[in-house]
Amino acid sequence: MTQGRGAVSDLSLTGCFVLSGGEISAGELIRLQITFPRDVGIVWGQAVYAVAEIGFALRFVFQDQADKRVLEKLIETLK
Numbered sequence: 001m002t003q004g005r006g007a008v009s010d011l012s013l014t015g016c017f018v019l020s021g022g023e024i025s026a027g028e029l030i031r032l033q034i035t036f037p038r039d040v041g042i043v044w045g046q047a048v049y050a051v052a053e054i055g056f057a058l059r060f061v062f063q064d065q066a067d068k069r070v071l072e073k074l075i076e077t078l079k
Helices: 065-076
Strands: 007-009 015-019 029-035 040-051 055-061
Touching: 015 040, 029 055, 040 065
Parallel strands: none
Antiparallel strands: 007 015, 015 055, 029 040, 040 055
């Protein structure tokens, strides 16, 4: 398991793009910690594709609807 830093781009309830120089493979399960203005959200996602030296697309995977609602409320704080 490796850790890295990156910047989240194009965030939605279904996924995001992570700007990162780290190497990942499509299909890889990734734990992502996102810092919001008033809280920190932790989500799991599956890598859809990666662009070398730029980043990767992540599709969120929720355990249940409650987890999805938590992220939805965090995203609303950005508006």
